[in-house]
Every structure is written in structure tokens, then in C-alpha cells.
Amino acid sequence: MNNNYDPNLVNAFLKEYQDRGMMKWQGFYLSDHTVASYKRNKEKEIKSNRKHLQEMSVPEIFKELSDAQKNNSKVSVDLRQVNKNNILLEPVTGYIKGKDTRGVYIEEKYVKFEDIYSVFCEWHNVINV
Template sequence: MNKDFLEGEDWLAMVQQYFEKDYRERGKVKWNGFFLSDHTAKLKSKSQNEKVANQAVWLSKRSLEQIQQSVHLAYEHASLLILQKNQVDCDNRIPLPVAGRVRDFYAEGFYLGDEAIDWTEVRYAEVKNGKSRINY
């Protein structure tokens, strides 16, 4: 061994000085390689979603009776329901149609999956049965 090797308190003082004055934690820089690919993927996904959302069009407006018939039919046959809400988002974009299964009803509307939807919010509803759609 080397005779110059520090012992006891000299060693502790040198280690303490190293961590207080010389050592530089790379912190976030060390992890940027991991976050960059996830961040890039999320940005790409967001960009694609925005592009699709900007191309959305209003589907033909249906009467409340037609909407209720479609919702009830989808519920009875456990079929997918395609609907479009009659509200724009905060950027004044037309909402994309959503699909789901009608789970239950309540006085002012129904549950599409876990989301409560009032009858007044729906612009368009259609039952999707296999590849064909049932229209009223």
C-alpha cells in the first residue's frame, strides 16, 4: 500500500471536502436520455391527435327521439354506440365521435362506459353492429 494513504479523520475531511466543493451531481442531465424518447413519443402522438381533431366535421344532427332510440337499441343488444357531442372544446374545435357501450341510464341521460352523458349534450348517436351501422 501507499504510505501517503490518509487515515481516520484526515480521510473523512478529504471526503467531506470532495463532496462539498469538487463533486458535481449531474442530476437531470443524467436522466435526459431516458426522458427524451418518452417525451418525443408523446409529442408525436399529441401532434397526430391534433391533426385528426382539426379535420373533424359535424355529423348530421339527430332529433332527441332518434338519439334515444339509438341509445336504447345499443343498450338492449350490448352493441357499440357511436356518438358526437354538441359542444366544441376550448380551442373551438369540433369533437371527434366516440364509441362505447351504454352501461346504464339516469333521469337526464345515460352512461357511456364510465362517463355520464346528458341527452342535451348529444348531437349524433348511432348503433354500430359489426361492420354495418343501424340508422334511423
């Protein structure tokens, strides 16, 4: 045991010591955290800068959807709606499972025809290559 213990020295240290606050924890901010933060910011940036494809007429939309269903091709449907931050919603992507008079089923999601801005069919890329 150390016999040089001085209670006055301890009290003086505690009175004068200034905690550096968050600075002492900055060394614990790992590169994994930095990468994850960068990815989240990049995804937000991409979503906020998303633009519509070229708008299609109703007959063009019906033709694309019919061709995609006939060829069993994957489609990406660009929606007219925006979220509360005025950012375009993600396109609905998948295979057409069915249609009715008011909309189309793409995988498990129902999309009304009036909400469709444009349609991109995967089979166009295959044919045009």
C-alpha cells in the first residue's frame, strides 16, 4: 500500500479537474460506424434526388403492362405520389400477378392505374441488346 496518500491533493485535483465531455469518447467511434453512417446518408441523398422516368400515356402504360405479363417479365412501376417530404416514392418492382379494371398486382402490392407515372419492363433490355 502507498503511504504517500494526501487527501488535500485528491481534493485539489477533484476541484480543478475539467471533464472533456464527449471528446474522450471520439476515439471509440469505429470505422464501422462511419461506414454505416455514410451509407445511410448516401441512401437518403439518392432517394431525395430520385427523378421520374419519362411520363407515359395511359395506352402506353397498358401496353407495357400487358407485354410484361405476356412475357412474364419483371417491371418497375414509377408512381405519381410523393411522401410527406416531397420525395418520390420507391418504384414498385416485381412480376405482374394479375390485373383488374382499376389496377395491377405486382407481387403482393396493388397499384391503381391512376397512380402509375411510367413503367419500365425488363424484357426491353433483353430484346434491345
